Amino acid sequence: MKILVLANFGMGLYNFRRELLKELIEQNHEVYISLPNDEYVPKLEELGCKFIDTHLDRRGTNPFTDFRLTLQYVKMLRHIKPDLVLTYTIKPNVYGGIACAITKTPYITNITGLGTSVENKGFIQKVTLTLYRLGLEKSSCVFFQNESNRTxxxxxxxxxxxxxxxxGSGVNLDQHKYExxxxxxxxxxxxxxxxxxKAKGIxxxxxxxxxxxKEYPNVQFDLVGGIEEIYNDKLEELDSLDxxxxxxxxxxxxxxxxxxxxIILPSYHEGLANVLLESASSGRPVLAxxxxxxxxxxxxxxxxxxxxARSVEGLVKAIIKFINLPYNQKIAMGLAGRRKMEIKFDRNLVINAYLQEIxxxxxxxNNNEFIRDVG
Known part of the structure; x- marks a missing residue:
């Protein structure tokens, strides 16, 4: 089969779906990936994926730009003629889904979270939901990462x-081994x-x-991640103050x-938080x-x-509660988290679900082709 994957950036595709891509390639499927060029593309190409450079503004709301993205996807589908398309994140899900419906290409959708445009009620939400109806209408299967989103x-x-x-995306239990x-x-x-x-609760x-x-000077807060909104000055100030x-x-x-x-994650909304899965898999308690x-x-x-969510007071209380836990109880929390990941969140569960739907x-x-041949 020719399988085309539509995504919005390489990091998510490589870090959370690498094992699925490898499995598809090992099964002799021809795997194409469509996304904007970034530092993860060479790594994805090393796996055996064929890269298609695709301009996509992850956070833009210009309807003309998004219309061009739909046309770009339609052109891509007619050129490659994939047997199946896998889509991830809002714009590939919506505009890739519409393009698949236009070209009558089977596709499988993954809802990685609602996103701010859906979470916030109003005109933008109504437009987004209308687009989702168009994009998901012909999907062979829609994967959800939590029951609330599906409902x-x-x-x-x-x-x-x-x-x-x-x-969710599951967690690679070997890569994020117990520490x-x-x-x-x-x-x-x-x-x-x-x-x-802001939406991550920063x-x-x-x-x-x-x-x-002020109360616990021996506590350290480490922050890792790219800046996507204007917090440079604030981070620099608080970093300089230790x-x-x-x-x-x-x-x-x-x-x-x-x-x-x-690990701390004060996010306002998630599909299923990979960072919490990886941390729990490594034996670290979660504050979320x-x-x-x-x-x-x-x-x-x-x-x-x-x-x-959105409560500084609640976050402070949770942090203090954890600080005051006995050391052995902190260890026990981490061990229990690792067991939970082994039972419920092994990435192989996600891979198997995809293979079943594919x-x-x-x-x-094949059945439709047989019917056409007989007819």
Whole structure:
């Protein structure tokens, strides 16, 4: 088969879907990837993927630009003539789905999260939901990463029966192996990994860090991630005051997880937070906002603590609660988190779900071809 993958950036494709791509290539499928050129493209090409440079503005809302993206996808589909398309993230899901419907190409969709345009009610939400209905209408299967997102799409009549729940992107249990917990006498280190933007709860985290450092000066806050909104000055200021340690965008995050005592994610919304899966898999307790996409990754009081999104007070209380835990209980939380990942979030579960749905598409297409030949 020729399989075309539509995505919006290389990092997510390489870090979270690499194993699926490798499996498809090993099964002798011809795999094309369509996304903007970035530093991860050579790595994806090394796996055996064939790259198609595609201009895509991840956060833009210009309808003319998005219309051109649809035309670009249609042209691509007619040129490559893939047997199946896999789409990830909002714009590939919507405009790639519309292009697949126009060209009558089978496709499988993955809803990696609702996104701000859907979370915030109003005109933009209505437009986005209308586009989603068009983009998902002919999808062979729509994968959801949490039940709340699936319920939302079902209630809004965007999808019907062609949906399936998967454990996010899963986690590579070998790559993010269990790491011994940092020794008792070390400075207590909290780690945030994510894009530096409001929707990730960065404002609440920075405010909480200021409060905590006044009472617990031996606590350290490490932040890893690229800046996507205007927080440069604030990060620089707090870094200079030793309230946070900002490490910028990092290609490899496991070393940071290994050194941490707990992971913090105060996000407003998620599909299913990969950073929480990777941290729990490494044996680190989770402190996360109680929103869909985060709550699935931890068990309250057993593998981590939750707090209300957008609440500095709730975040501060959760941090202090963790600080005051006995050392052995912190270790036990990490061990319980690792067990949870092994049972429910192994990435092989996601790969197998894709292989099953791909087989259904292949069988259906082969049956249709047989009917055409007989007719």
């Amino acid at each position: 939302f799409f079902t209630d809004n009549k965007i999808v019907k029966s062609n949906s399936r729940l998967i454990p 011994e917990y940092p020794i008792r006498d070390e400075q207590l280190r909290f780690l945030f990994i994510g894009r530096i933007m 404002e609440e985290l920075l405010e909480a860090a200021v409060i905590i450092k 309230i946070i340690n900002y490490h910028g965008k990092q290609e490899e995050v496991h070393a940071f997880i290994k050194k941490s005592h707990a 906002s109680k929103v869909p996409g985060c709550i699935e990754t931890f068990d309250e009081g057993l593998t981590g603590f939750g707090f209300e 087989k259904k598409v292949m069988d259906k297409e």
